[in-house]
Amino acid sequence: xxxxxxxxxxxxxxxxxxxxxxxxxxxxxxxxxxxxxxxxxxxxxxxxxxxxxxxxxxxxxxxxxxxxxxxxxxxxxxxxxxxxxxxxxxxxxxxxxxxxxxxxxxxxxxxxxxxxxxxxxxxxxxxxxxxxxxxxxxxxxxxxxxxxxxxxxxxxxxxxxxxxxxxxxxxxxxxxxxxxxxxxxxxxxxxxxxxxxxxxxxxxxxx
Amino acid sequence: xxxxxxxxxxxxxxxxxxxxxxxxxxxxxxxxxxxxxxxxxxxxxxxxxxxxxxxxxxxxxxxxxxxxxxxxxxxxxxxxxxxxxxxxxxxxxxxxxxxxxxxxxxxxxxxxxxxxxxxxxxxxxxxxxxxxxxxxxxxxxxxxxxxxxxxxxxxxxxxxxxxxxxxxxxxxxxxxxxxxxxxxxxxxxxxxxxxxxxxxxxxxxxxxxxxxxxxxxxxxxxxxxxxxxxxxxxxxxxxxxxxxxxxxxxxxxxxxxxxxxxxxxxxxxxxxxxxxxxxxxxxxxxxxxxxxxxxxx
Ligand code: SF4
Numbered sequence: 001x002x003x004x005x006x007x008x009x010x011x012x013x014x015x016x017x018x019x020x021x022x023x024x025x026x027x028x029x030x031x032x033x034x035x036x037x038x039x040x041x042x043x044x045x046x047x048x049x050x051x052x053x054x055x056x057x058x059x060x061x062x063x064x065x066x067x068x069x070x071x072x073x074x075x076x077x078x079x080x081x082x083x084x085x086x087x088x089x090x091x092x093x094x095x096x097x098x099x100x101x102x103x104x105x106x107x108x109x110x111x112x113x114x115x116x117x118x119x120x121x122x123x124x125x126x127x128x129x130x131x132x133x134x135x136x137x138x139x140x141x142x143x144x145x146x147x148x149x150x151x152x153x154x155x156x157x158x159x160x161x162x163x164x165x166x167x168x169x170x171x172x173x174x175x176x177x178x179x180x181x182x183x184x185x186x187x188x189x190x191x192x193x194x195x196x197x198x199x200x201x202x203x204x205x206x207x
Numbered sequence: 208x209x210x211x212x213x214x215x216x217x218x219x220x221x222x223x224x225x226x227x228x229x230x231x232x233x234x235x236x237x238x239x240x241x242x243x244x245x246x247x248x249x250x251x252x253x254x255x256x257x258x259x260x261x262x263x264x265x266x267x268x269x270x271x272x273x274x275x276x277x278x279x280x281x282x283x284x285x286x287x288x289x290x291x292x293x294x295x296x297x298x299x300x301x302x303x304x305x306x307x308x309x310x311x312x313x314x315x316x317x318x319x320x321x322x323x324x325x326x327x328x329x330x331x332x333x334x335x336x337x338x339x340x341x342x343x344x345x346x347x348x349x350x351x352x353x354x355x356x357x358x359x360x361x362x363x364x365x366x367x368x369x370x371x372x373x374x375x376x377x378x379x380x381x382x383x384x385x386x387x388x389x390x391x392x393x394x395x396x397x398x399x400x401x402x403x404x405x406x407x408x409x410x411x412x413x414x415x416x417x418x419x420x421x422x423x424x425x426x427x428x429x430x431x432x433x434x435x436x437x438x439x440x441x442x443x444x445x446x447x448x449x450x451x452x453x454x455x456x457x458x459x460x461x462x463x464x465x466x467x468x469x470x471x472x473x474x475x476x477x478x479x480x481x482x483x484x485x486x487x488x489x490x491x492x493x494x495x496x497x498x499x500x501x502x503x504x
Binding site: 194 | 262
């Protein structure tokens with residue numbers, strides 16, 4: 001399992017080279033998008049409307065950050081750890097197909113639909129440390145653009161961010177159909193009988 | 208009268224400070240538990256994730272900023288001395304403190320009303336939040352703990368109304384199941400609280416309070432202490448680890464609270480905290496002097 005430093009957008013070769021369990025740091029532009037932003041973007045796409053950003057060139061970051069303005073009236077990130085990605089499972093596959101995004105960042109992993117789309121269209125899922133809000137904010141160097149603030153509000157709108165060595169992102173889903181989290185869940189469940197034994201022995205001891 | 212006003216001010220100020228401590232300062236023993244996990248990490252992924260957690264907690268402490276953007280639903284555990292001069296008034300004071308802390312720290316406004324939306328100040332439109340756990344104790348002091356527990360780790364809680372025939376064995380296996388099912392969802396390493404007995408709400412309450420014990424402090428009944436250690440060992444052979452990367456410790460401690468149960472029921476509550484286990488405590492005297500504490504027990 002390797003550690004890479006990449007600039008964004010990822011090339012097709014880079015995407016293909018990644019395997020679950022690898023770790024990457026990315027430099028370049030990412031955009032925050034969670035439930036409402038996914039929904040809104042897909043609704044616009046279905047109506048044939050032009051989107052304000054090109055999702056293909058940006059890492060998609062599942063996050064609802066706390067942002068503030070500095071004394072020069074410029075936005076900055078106060079705190080911005082990842083949110084639970086699984087909520088986006090219901091539309092991530094259509095999103096990848098519609099916009100061609102090849103890097104999705106979040107926490108907790110995603111399911112079978114996303115895994116199939118990543119396999120088909122060539123994309124990876126990178127997990128950022130859940131709750132590491134200040135670390136994430138420190139890796140954001142500039143707020144490049146903000147869209148849909150008026151309609152979706154601070155946590156749900158699109159924040160285009162210039163990040164530097166953003167990560168580590170553990171590859172949880174690769175472009176070859178592998179999903180670390182669903183596999184690991186099976187291994188975890190298979191371990192339960194052994195875990196039960198420890199408790200049974202302890203109960204025997206305290207009888 | 209003026210003495211009372213100044214005591215009210217002291218309580219409000221201390222409560223704001225406790226919310227700040229809770230949101231920004233990972234308790235030292237929890238921090239040390241994370242460092243222990245780091246020293247045992249075997250894979251890159253595990254090492255990188257636990258290092259991120261430690262770095263984030265360090266930044267939070269140094270810069271006095273919330274370690275996680277989700278600063279949770281605010282609750283206070285109050286132990287009010289018989290001779291402490293303020294009682295019902297305490298709720299209003301702590302609600303005011305919650306509003307102030309939301310602005311000053313800041314805390315993320317998390318109290319969403321299903322009809323009215325988010326008031327933006329962490330005080331529920333219909334009362335109840337911040338939530339108060341109130342107990343009455345002898346003496347003239349007020350003991351207070353502020354908790355800011357995030358939504359992600361609340362979502363992995365479990366209530367089991369088990370068949371009494373399953374006994375302690377069933378209850379403890381239910382805890383292992385809950386941790387296994389949680390997987391990476393609630394930002395592990397977890398702290399696990401197990402409440403057994405009472406009724407459906409009581410066991411959850413016991414489980415949550417178990418999270419407020421110092422790390423490594425075992426139950427006073429040596430038999431229960433052995434079971435706490437066994438469940439911890441059992442959870443730690445599950446290949447979850449920091450942020451679910453599959454390697455390293457999954458739980459930093461397990462604590463059990465036991466109570467009598469109804470003959471027909473075996474209620475089991477499992478409450479887990481994410482790595483960002485957040486609380487702060489203080490003891491306030493009737494003369495307005497106070498002392499911050501890591502733990503009240
Ligand atoms: S589970 Fe805990 S660390 Fe993770 S995002 Fe929620 S509050 Fe933060």
